Amino acid sequence: MSGPIVRLFGVIVLLFALLVFFTSRWTVFEASSLNNNPLNVRTLLDELQIKRGQILADDGTVLAKSVPAAGNTWSRTYPDGPLFAHAVGYSIAAKGEASGLEESAAPELRGVQTGLSSIFGQLSPRPVGDDVYTNLDPAAQRAAQVALAGEAGSVVAIDPSTGAVKVMYANPTYNNNGPNPGQGCGAKDCLVNRVTEGQYAPGSTFKIVTATAAIDSGLYTENSVINGDSPITVSGVPLNNDGDQSWGPQTLTTAMTYSINTIFAQVAEHVGRATMTEYMKRFGFYSKPPLDYPSGQIGISQPWSSVTGKPFPPGSPDEDIGRIGIGEGGLLVTPLQMAMVASAVADNGTLMTPHLVARVVNQDGQTVSTTNPSVESQVMKPSTAQAVTRMMEKVVEEGTGITVQIPGVTIAGKTGTPQIPTPEEPQRTQPAFVAFAPAQHPKVAIAVMVDESNGGYGATVAAPVAKAVLRVLLSEGQ
Amino acid sequence: METNAPVRARNRELIGLIPASLLVTAGFAGVFIQRQNALSNVSLTYGALFLGLCIAAHIFIRITLPRADPYMFPLVAVLASFGLVMIYRIDATLARQQAQWFVLGLILFVGTILLFRDYRKLEQYRYIIVIVSLGILVLPRLPGIGYSANGAYLGVRIPGLFVFQPAEVSKIGLVIFLASYLRDTRQVLVQGGRKFLGVTLPPIKQFGPVVVIWGLAMAILVVLSDTGSSIMFYGGLLAMLYVATNRLSFVVIGLIAAAVGFWYLGTHIPHIHARVETWLHPLNPRLYHAPLGSYQVANAMFAQSAGGLFGQGFGRAALTLPNGGSLLPAPQTDMIYAVITDELGLFGAVAVLITYLLFVARGFKTALLARDSFSTLLAVGLSAMFALQVFVIVGGVTRVIPLTGVTLPFISYGGSSIVANLVLVALLLLVSDRARRPA
Numbered sequence: 001m002s003g004p005i006v007r008l009f010g011v012i013v014l015l016f017a018l019l020v021f022f023t024s025r026w027t028v029f030e031a032s033s034l035n036n037n038p039l040n041v042r043t044l045l046d047e048l049q050i051k052r053g054q055i056l057a058d059d060g061t062v063l064a065k066s067v068p069a070a071g072n073t074w075s076r077t078y079p080d081g082p083l084f085a086h087a088v089g090y091s092i093a094a095k096g097e098a099s100g101l102e103e104s105a106a107p108e109l110r111g112v113q114t115g116l117s118s119i120f121g122q123l124s125p126r127p128v129g130d131d132v133y134t135n136l137d138p139a140a141q142r143a144a145q146v147a148l149a150g151e152a153g154s155v156v157a158i159d160p161s162t163g164a165v166k167v168m169y170a171n172p173t174y175n176n177n178g179p180n181p182g183q184g185c186g187a188k189d190c191l192v193n194r195v196t197e198g199q200y201a202p203g204s205t206f207k208i209v210t211a212t213a214a215i216d217s218g219l220y221t222e223n224s225v226i227n228g229d230s231p232i233t234v235s236g237v238p239l240n241n242d243g244d245q246s247w248g249p250q251t252l253t254t255a256m257t258y259s260i261n262t263i264f265a266q267v268a269e270h271v272g273r274a275t276m277t278e279y280m281k282r283f284g285f286y287s288k289p290p291l292d293y294p295s296g297q298i299g300i301s302q303p304w305s306s307v308t309g310k311p312f313p314p315g316s317p318d319e320d321i322g323r324i325g326i327g328e329g330g331l332l333v334t335p336l337q338m339a340m341v342a343s344a345v346a347d348n349g350t351l352m353t354p355h356l357v358a359r360v361v362n363q364d365g366q367t368v369s370t371t372n373p374s375v376e377s378q379v380m381k382p383s384t385a386q387a388v389t390r391m392m393e394k395v396v397e398e399g400t401g402i403t404v405q406i407p408g409v410t411i412a413g414k415t416g417t418p419q420i421p422t423p424e425e426p427q428r429t430q431p432a433f434v435a436f437a438p439a440q441h442p443k444v445a446i447a448v449m450v451d452e453s454n455g456g457y458g459a460t461v462a463a464p465v466a467k468a469v470l471r472v473l474l475s476e477g478q
Numbered sequence: 479m480e481t482n483a484p485v486r487a488r489n490r491e492l493i494g495l496i497p498a499s500l501l502v503t504a505g506f507a508g509v510f511i512q513r514q515n516a517l518s519n520v521s522l523t524y525g526a527l528f529l530g531l532c533i534a535a536h537i538f539i540r541i542t543l544p545r546a547d548p549y550m551f552p553l554v555a556v557l558a559s560f561g562l563v564m565i566y567r568i569d570a571t572l573a574r575q576q577a578q579w580f581v582l583g584l585i586l587f588v589g590t591i592l593l594f595r596d597y598r599k600l601e602q603y604r605y606i607i608v609i610v611s612l613g614i615l616v617l618p619r620l621p622g623i624g625y626s627a628n629g630a631y632l633g634v635r636i637p638g639l640f641v642f643q644p645a646e647v648s649k650i651g652l653v654i655f656l657a658s659y660l661r662d663t664r665q666v667l668v669q670g671g672r673k674f675l676g677v678t679l680p681p682i683k684q685f686g687p688v689v690v691i692w693g694l695a696m697a698i699l700v701v702l703s704d705t706g707s708s709i710m711f712y713g714g715l716l717a718m719l720y721v722a723t724n725r726l727s728f729v730v731i732g733l734i735a736a737a738v739g740f741w742y743l744g745t746h747i748p749h750i751h752a753r754v755e756t757w758l759h760p761l762n763p764r765l766y767h768a769p770l771g772s773y774q775v776a777n778a779m780f781a782q783s784a785g786g787l788f789g790q791g792f793g794r795a796a797l798t799l800p801n802g803g804s805l806l807p808a809p810q811t812d813m814i815y816a817v818i819t820d821e822l823g824l825f826g827a828v829a830v831l832i833t834y835l836l837f838v839a840r841g842f843k844t845a846l847l848a849r850d851s852f853s854t855l856l857a858v859g860l861s862a863m864f865a866l867q868v869f870v871i872v873g874g875v876t877r878v879i880p881l882t883g884v885t886l887p888f889i890s891y892g893g894s895s896i897v898a899n900l901v902l903v904a905l906l907l908l909v910s911d912r913a914r915r916p917a
Contacts, residue, residue, distance in 0.1 A: 001721050001722070001724070001845075001851070001854055002846055003724060004720050004721040004724045005721055005842055005845050005846055005854070005858060006842075006846075008717055008720060008721060008842070008858065008862065009838070009839065009842045012835075012838060012862070012865045012869075013835065015865070015869045015873075016831055016834070016835050016865075016868075016869070018873070018878055019831055019869065019872045019873060019876060019878060020828055020831060022873075022876035022877060022878050023782065023819060023824055023827050023828070023831075023872075023876050024824055025876075026779050026782035026783050026819075026876065026877075027782050027783060027785055027786050027787065027819060027823060027824040027827070028786065028787060028824060030783065031782075031783040031786055032783075034779055034780055034782075034783035035780075035783050035784065037761060037780070039761060039763065039766050039776060039780075040780045040783075041799070041805070042780055042781075042784050042796050042805075045796045045799070045800070045805070046796070048800060049796075069800065070800045070802075072800070073800045
């Protein structure tokens with residue numbers, strides 16, 4: 001009977017080989033499709049069982065933390081809710097949704113699990129994520145919220161020497177607590193972070209960029225004299241100064257101080273499309289700012305064609321460079337981009353990479369990683385930066401920005417009051433203010449952009465908000 | 479040299495127990511560290527107790543069956559200790575009960591060896607054995623004590639006393655009966671046959687009883703809807719018939735008959751048809767969410783894919799939902815192979831399968847060494863039945879065949895299973911000891 005016994009054992013070996021084959025099929029060959037099957041809740045469950053690290057402000061204020069939930073899982077709580085909602089975002093593991101820092105810093109917050117640690121992880125407890133310390137300043141953030149007083153708009157403040165983002169606040173905001181963030185915020189999409197995604201007309205604040213290109217290219221100095229009569233014809237269309245005022249011959253500094261449109265339009269046309277585009281690119285226009293924030297929530301600052309409804313390709317001959325030079329001509333920017341413009345001028349022409357995360361600290365209190373300040377680009381020569389700074393100081397000293405003056409502090413700034421008339425509101429404007437202070441040893445670069453105002457100016461609507469935030473940020477550490 | 483052989487065999491057995499006790503100690507240590515982030519000396523206690531039990535059983539074998547196969551018992555110890563750790567990881571209370579069942583199983587193991595030193599006297603009781611084996615199979619259908627799971631009538635429950643799955647015991651009884659019956663009739667089955675269309679058919683007179691038992695077992699299992707045991711019994715019977723007669727034609731006829739039978743049942747009995755549907759389309763959302771649908775099978779696949787090559791580690795598999803619901807129903811019994819694969823990966827799962835295959839190989843080796851037909855057929859039947867039991871449940875979990883509820887021997891939680899399989903091992907060791915005695 002030995003022959004059949006051996007053959008029978010052969011059959012059993014084959015049956016077992018079949019078991020091994022099918023086990024391999026599920027564990028290896030079809031594993032990724034099974035792991036991604038919508039019926040499979042394991043990935044989400046794993047996510048729910050990870051205790052994500054905290055997100056903290058620069059002073060240690062907890063902005064996001066994990067609290068125990070049903071069945072050995074964790075859920076997220078945001079103690080300050082709407083105040084930091086845009087910066088921090090939200091994480092709903094049960095739905096696999098996340099935004100803001102909760103999304104971009106997820107690898108640190110979850111705690112990275114490498115392949116190696118999962119092999120040896122058999123004897124170790126479930127990982128706990130690392131804490132993420134941001135550069136955000138709660139007092140200044142709150143000042144921005146109070147100063148905006150519920151008006152739709154954005155405030156962003158950066159430390160020019162490091163790129164650390166100190167304030168990121170936008171109205172309308174939302175409550176990031178609960179299972180349905182942003183539910184019931186009305187017609188306005190409150191989930192949009194206007195600081196990074198908002199598309200604002202920069203208006204005259206863009207004259208900082210035009211002045212930089214003019215002086216750094218060597219075509220002008222701050223004392224170059226240009227005729228400021230109004231109106232002039234730009235790209236075949238008449239262009240007026242505010243109140244159609246004719247200024248006659250004026251220096252570039254005076255043109256900045258009193259925001260003379262006709263002079264800056266001529267300067268931009270003379271500097272030319274190519275050079276203007278080059279300097280815009282150095283400031284970060286035409287690409288997403290390299291912020292440590294979800295790429296999907298960052299907008300690009302660039303001019304748009306009213307004909308095609310699409311952005312102009314950089315340096316397109318179809319764009320109206322004269323009007324772009326005064327922040328019109330279809331140019332739309334994010335407040336973050338304008339803060340980067342102020343930051344580059346403030347830091348002697350060096351644009352530092354903006355960043356929200358200061359450092360990552362593990363559960364043992366050890367610092368896992370620190371965000372070292374890094375140079376994004378050298379936008380202009382230091383001498384140019386000093387000249388533009390002097391021009392911006394004049395704006396606050398005696399020009400359109402006198403409303404922002406703080407006793408004992410020299411502020412360099414630029415107002416903007418782009419017109420966005422509607423049939424119902426022909427006087428509608430989008431007030432803006434971009435500044436840095438103290439002018440000679442800058443600690444803060446700030447951009448404030450308000451969605452709409454009925455006839456208000458950058459100086460009267462946006463500048464006071466900047467002033468309130470600057471007061472808080474400049475009073476600290478003294 | 480001849481006189482030393484049994485001693486050396488027993489020494490190999492003793493050494494073979496070391497991996498088992500290391501496994502149980504390391505396993506419990508792993509679970510404790512995972513749970514409490516600290517090594518508890520309870521893990522060492524568990525390991526020591528288990529090692530003590532195994533050494534006691536080893537000494538018993540050394541005295542009573544000095545020539546028996548030295549690898550079988552250590553392999554069983556490895557499987558049982560691994561099972562204990564897995565069950566402990568799923569539910570500590572169940573692990574304690576499982577350990578108690580293991581002790582009871584060892585007592586019956588000892589009892590079997592003492593009672594049936596000459597196991598051939600089992601042949602005298604073969605009709606009593608077969609009647610009892612078939613009779614107890616009907617028990618789960620009796621009102622009051624029977625219970626069903628997923629539509630199959632699997633066991634008997636006497637509340638507060640015990641739960642008992644008759645199929646686990648019946649499989650041994652049926653093998654004993656068939657070994658004895660085929661020993662008497664194998665010559666007739668082969669030689670008395672007539673050729674029909676070139677195929678040797680056995681005479682009705684001798685083959686008749688086999689057909690009757692097959693039909694009876696099938697009928698009872700269809701009534702009980704326990705298709706897993708049905709496949710196991712039928713496969714075991716065919717294997718014994720093949721070894722007894724060396725006629726491939728019997729196997730072919732048997733497989734065709736089974737295929738026709740299972741096709742008919744699969745299309746005409748709703749409960750079995752549903753099982754086939756969930757087997758073929760487990761990821762169909764409608765079936766997935768249906769009551770008694772493919773939820774269990776689909777999650778068995780998801781658990782395996784979560785394990786990957788190396789597994790997530792002991793205690794890491796997700797078994798329950800945050801709301802307390804079950805993510806992987808029956809993790810400690812039917813689905814324990816999915817839990818093993820989830821936590822130890824493909825490598826761990828294959829290691830378990832190889833351990834089973836090694837045990838089966840020792841069973842077949844015993845059959846080859848046996849000097850009489852009854853012993854050979856008994857060893858073949860028990861080993862084949864054991865192998866098929868592993869195949870039916872692992873095949874069900876890995877979707878080789880439709881999922882049916884039988885236990886994974888020595889690893890799954892279940893008193894009847896561990897006790898019956900220890901008796902099975904006792905019988906194999908008895909056959910082995912006799913086979914290796916000097917002529």
